[in-house]
Amino acid sequence: MKEIGIGLLGVGWMGEVHSTSYRRVPVHYPECEGRARLVVAADEVEERARAAAEKLGYAEWTTDWRTVIAHPEVEAVSICAPNFMHREMALAAVEAGKHFWGEKPLGALPQDTVEIACAAEAAGVRTIVGLNYRNPPAVQHARRLIADGELGEINHFRMQFVASYSANPRGALSWRFSRELSGHGILSDLGSHAVDLAMFLCGPIVRATATSAILIPNRPKVQMGTGTHFSVVEGDVELRPVENEDWCAALVEFESGLKGTIELSRVIVGAEARYWFEVNGTRGAVAWNFERMNELEHYRDGGSARVLMGPSHPDFARFQPGQGIPMGYDDLKVIEAYRFLQSIADGVQREPGVREIAATARVLDAVARSFESGAWEEVRDL
Ligand SMILES: NC(=O)c1ccc[n+]([C@@H]2O[C@H](COP(=O)([O-])OP(=O)(O)OC[C@H]3O[C@@H](n4cnc5c(N)ncnc54)[C@H](O)[C@@H]3O)[C@@H](O)[C@H]2O)c1
DSSP: OEEEEEEEEOOSHHHHHHHHHHHHHHHHOTTOSEEEEEEEEEOSSHHHHHHIIIIIOOSEEESOHHHHHHOTTOOEEEEOSOHHHHHHHHHHHHHTTOEEEEOTTSSSSHHHHHHHHHHHHHHTOOEEEOOGGGOSHHHHHHHHHHHTTTTOSEEEEEEEEEEOTTOSTTBOBOGGGOHHHHSSSHHHHHHHHHHHHHHHHHOOEEEEEEEEEOSSOEEEBOOTTSSOTTOBOOSSOOEEEOOSOSEEEEEEEETTSOEEEEEEESSOSSOSEEEEEEEEESSEEEEEEGGGTTEEEEEETTEEEEEEOOTTSTTGGGTOSSTTOOOOHHHHHHHHHHHHHHHHHHOOOOSSSHHHHHHHHHHHHHHHHHHHHOSOEEOOOO
């Protein structure tokens, strides 16, 4: 058993989930050869950093993230700060020879992501990226059905990652709405998940054409490190402009020649977290919706069946003993934490790491170029 000293950068939603996930790995993956020791957590908001020690079990806390990277007992870090900090934090971790579990999109802009990926691969540190929508057993099952040819030749692909988290016009103007702090808007946020998942299911995307819109142009500004991105601000608070897209729709073409659609939104009313896809082939189809994470619709032989996940599906038995008992979102992050710790222990890089998020970033770049040009844009090296 290898003990791995962990440092945390950013104690918001993801910082908490990473921390509890590390602690749960020995319960769900007892054979894991890496065992996390929570050494030090950083947040620029002192109250959050202090809470990380008290509530999450870190031995130390700090408001200076660089001391986490420099800490001699820290071998690996979780990068859970807002997008604009990913590049600086990841490059500093790489330079110090520390492995990282980085949150998507891993950099504010696609060029940042590719730069981080090149540096991490050159240095040979282990990486895992928070592309957790690959992990639901139903998604893994769907992927296997597609890869095994059970659906025949795939000829239709549709995906939506649409959410209501900012549908209220009084929803806080958090860092997610700033070009400088977030990069792109919904394209960076849910788009990084969607594009990765599309390619996980159906292979590389080679070109795209897309359009985007800001649907709620002004919002009440809030301080960094307060609330969540679901927060609603009432009262007399200054309204400031939203600087990146709320909605986007893309037509994409896969290397196989398959064409499909991807729609993204953070301001939709009526779909809370509809992260959904349908993939249709000449002999069958599958459809999945995160809001019903433990079910897969599988159409075959002219009829459709609702397949409830159970112990025969990938990773399910790690979390629940019997069919129909639901897994939850946080379990997807435990799977990620396991892959990260095991990769550090045995030296074998697992997916999704920097290579996979860099591939996604190249597609996001093509989509963003198409926002401007209105044309089909090829996916290219950055
Ligand atoms: N994989 C997923 O499903 C998922 C879900 C949510 C967020 N994310 C990603 O996780 C990251 C964090 O998102 P979140 O929702 O947890 O955000 P959040 O706003 O809840 O938390 C971010 C934290 O980082 C802190 N911070 C800001 N600047 C800092 C600095 N210089 N040094 C140290 N701490 C700093 C903030 O004070 C805040 O506490 C983002 O990149 C986001 O895209 C991924």
